[in-house]
Amino acid sequence: xxxxxxxxxxxxxxxxxxxxxxxxxxxxxxxxxxxxxxxxxxxxxxxxxxxxxxxxxxxxxxxxxxxxxxxxxxxxxxxxxxxxxxxxxxxxxxxxxxxxxxxxxxxxxxxxxxxxxxxxxxxxxxxxxxxxxxxxxxxxxxxxxxxxxxxxxxxxxxxxxxxxxxxxxxxxxxxxxxxxxxxxxxxxxxxxxxxxxxxxxx
Amino acid sequence: xxxxxxxxxxxxxxxxxxxxxxxxxxxxxxxxxxxxxxxxxxxxxxxxxxxxxxxxxxxxxxxxxxxxxxxxxxxxxxxxxxxxxxxxxxxxxxxxxxxxxxxxxxxxxxxxxxxxxxxxxxxxxxxxxxxxxxxxxxxxxxxxxxxxxxxxxxxxxxxxxxxxxxxxxxxxxxxxxxxxxxxxxxxxxxxxxxxxxxxxxxxxxxxxxxxxxxxxxxxxxxxxxxxxxxxxxxxxxxxxxxxxxxxxxxxxxxxxxxxxxxxxxxxxxxxxxxxxxxxxxxxxxxxxxxxxxxxxxxxxxxxxxxxxxxxxxxxxxxxxxxxxxxxxxxxxxxxxxxxxxxxxxxxxxxxxxxxxxxxxxxxxx
Numbered sequence: 381x382x383x384x385x386x387x388x389x390x391x392x393x394x395x396x397x398x399x400x401x402x403x404x405x406x407x408x409x410x411x412x413x414x415x416x417x418x419x420x421x422x423x424x425x426x427x428x429x430x431x432x433x434x435x436x437x438x439x440x441x442x443x444x445x446x447x448x449x450x451x452x453x454x455x456x457x458x459x460x461x462x463x464x465x466x467x468x469x470x471x472x473x474x475x476x477x478x479x480x481x482x483x484x485x486x487x488x489x490x491x492x493x494x495x496x497x498x499x500x501x502x503x504x505x506x507x508x509x510x511x512x513x514x515x516x517x518x519x520x521x522x523x524x525x526x527x528x529x530x531x532x533x534x535x536x537x538x539x540x541x542x543x544x545x546x547x548x549x550x551x552x553x554x555x556x557x558x559x560x561x562x563x564x565x566x567x568x569x570x571x572x573x574x575x576x577x578x579x580x581x582x
Numbered sequence: 583x584x585x586x587x588x589x590x591x592x593x594x595x596x597x598x599x600x601x602x603x604x605x606x607x608x609x610x611x612x613x614x615x616x617x618x619x620x621x622x623x624x625x626x627x628x629x630x631x632x633x634x635x636x637x638x639x640x641x642x643x644x645x646x647x648x649x650x651x652x653x654x655x656x657x658x659x660x661x662x663x664x665x666x667x668x669x670x671x672x673x674x675x676x677x678x679x680x681x682x683x684x685x686x687x688x689x690x691x692x693x694x695x696x697x698x699x700x701x702x703x704x705x706x707x708x709x710x711x712x713x714x715x716x717x718x719x720x721x722x723x724x725x726x727x728x729x730x731x732x733x734x735x736x737x738x739x740x741x742x743x744x745x746x747x748x749x750x751x752x753x754x755x756x757x758x759x760x761x762x763x764x765x766x767x768x769x770x771x772x773x774x775x776x777x778x779x780x781x782x783x784x785x786x787x788x789x790x791x792x793x794x795x796x797x798x799x800x801x802x803x804x805x806x807x808x809x810x811x812x813x814x815x816x817x818x819x820x821x822x823x824x825x826x827x828x829x830x831x832x833x834x835x836x837x838x839x840x841x842x843x844x845x846x847x848x849x850x851x852x853x854x855x856x857x858x859x860x861x862x863x864x865x866x867x868x869x870x871x872x873x874x875x876x877x878x879x880x881x882x883x884x885x886x887x888x889x890x891x892x893x894x895x896x897x898x899x900x901x902x903x904x905x906x907x908x909x910x911x912x913x914x915x916x917x918x919x920x921x922x923x924x925x926x927x928x929x930x931x932x933x934x935x936x937x938x939x940x941x942x943x944x945x946x947x
Contacts (some may be wrong), residue, residue: 492759494744500759501752530737530766538762569730 442487442504444469459483461520467491491531512546521549528555583880584912587654592643594620595942604935607913611920612939618916622885628653628664629695631686655693691723694874694882698867706851706859710840720870721781724877731773738766746830764819771815771836782806788872793865796900803844881911890917906930
């Protein structure tokens with residue numbers, strides 16, 4: 381596409397690098413910014429610069445945080461005996477939204493997938509083991525809350541193997557039929573797993 | 583089961599074609615390069631969700647952006663419309679009636695076809711991968727669990743090999759990570775091993791029946807060769823670990839299986855004549871046809887590509903014999919010489935619908 385200005389071209393090129401945004405959407409966003417008051421563009425660029433320079437990862441759980449230790453890890457209301465292992469920050473947000481969990485987290489930063497160049501050493505698994513091993517650790521249970529994909533299952537298998545000799549209980553989230561869903565529409569594998577992993581009624 | 587109607591848009595050299603077929607013998611005649619085989623390939627595509635000869639981007643007619651194939655299949659009293667469309671750069675859409683398939687693997691096996699192309703001797707000449715693919719595709723059409731195990735095994739194998747490369751590049755080693763993939767390989771590999779063994783023992787007698795029918799007084803053998811016969815998968819992976827680390831790939835498992843084709847005590851690839859290799863392949867395909875028929879309860883569609891040109895008279899006579907005895911179901915036969923086909927079919931006294939194919943145009947005679 382031919383742009384009337386080199387400045388617009390540069391802005392479009394940068395914005396269209398973002399996931400889910402093509403050249404046309406980028407151009408629409410750029411033209412919108414030009415139409416708005418200059419202050420709003422300054423606010424946007426400051427927000428982005430601050431985001432990148434000030435964002436941190438909690439030194440205990442590796443969740444995204446404003447401080448050295450995140451608000452969940454510092455909270456007095458959270459149970460310190462239980463840790464939920466998740467793939468990334470989006471999973472922390474999803475579980476927080478359920479209001480069913482009051483323990484701590486541990487964010488892996490991905491799942492094991494050597495094909496994509498991600499081995500166990502590229503994740504925060506060693507830090508998790510260290511966390512469980514420290515003398516002051518109160519952790520009694522580790523919940524593996526990973527997606528039921530082949531990558532997720534392999535990662536869960538790996539972590540379990542590494543921590544199963546430590547004095548902590550290792551559990552994994554239940555898998556089965558979604559709430560409000562019809563049995564007949566559940567796929568065979570999911571339904572099969574929910575039969576083998578059935579729970580007592582009360 | 584048979585194909586009643588076929589519609590093609592921008593499929594290979596066809597711009598727009600609509601055809602009605604009869605439930606027995608359909609013959610496509612035309613010069614070389616006119617597109618006879620492409621029509622067989624369209625039927626193959628509707629059945630197995632892929633071309634028998636090339637990758638998806640070569641299926642779209644030159645210079646076009648999409649292709650569309652639609653077929654009307656009759657099974658008993660049931661009439662079902664299967665369609666497939668592919669826009670270049672997007673995902674393939676496969677439909678039964680108006681409903682799109684979530685997974686293509688759900689469709690494979692519903693409307694089975696068997697393609698016999700006697701000139702296609704890759705199965706004999708190429709490496710073990712071609713033969714594994716041939717048998718895997720038959721077993722997967724009959725057994726969902728086999729297909730799932732195969733997908734899982736291939737996933738674990740790819741990941742494990744990448745892990746071995748990471749170990750070499752970073753000069754590190756993590757036994758637990760390797761075990762994470764080993765357990766997956768063992769679980770799925772054992773299923774594949776067991777089912778291949780089971781299948782081949784069912785397949786061999788059927789195959790031998792057809793081979794000795796085509797070539798009297800010759801005995802053909804088929805053997806499933808696997809390292810798992812001597813050593814279990816778990817033990818094999820453990821004892822090969824050092825070698826795996828050194829070579830950065832997995833040196834034990836069902837991905838190294840082979841199926842040996844043996845004729846008169848020697849290897850077919852080395853000792854068999856051209857004619858013997860063709861007979862062997864035809865017997866393999868006819869056995870595939872019969873096994874699919876036995877499991878599905880109806881006859882698959884048979885696609886015979888250029889057989890009259892590539893086979894000698896004795897072998898043609900045997901195939902015509904099967905047609906005459908009505909042992910085969912719906913047939914699609916291609917031939918470059920219309921007079922020869924007509925003569926051969928008249929000789930065995932069967933009626934056929936003949937189509938002439940000319941540069942992407944087809945007319946019924």
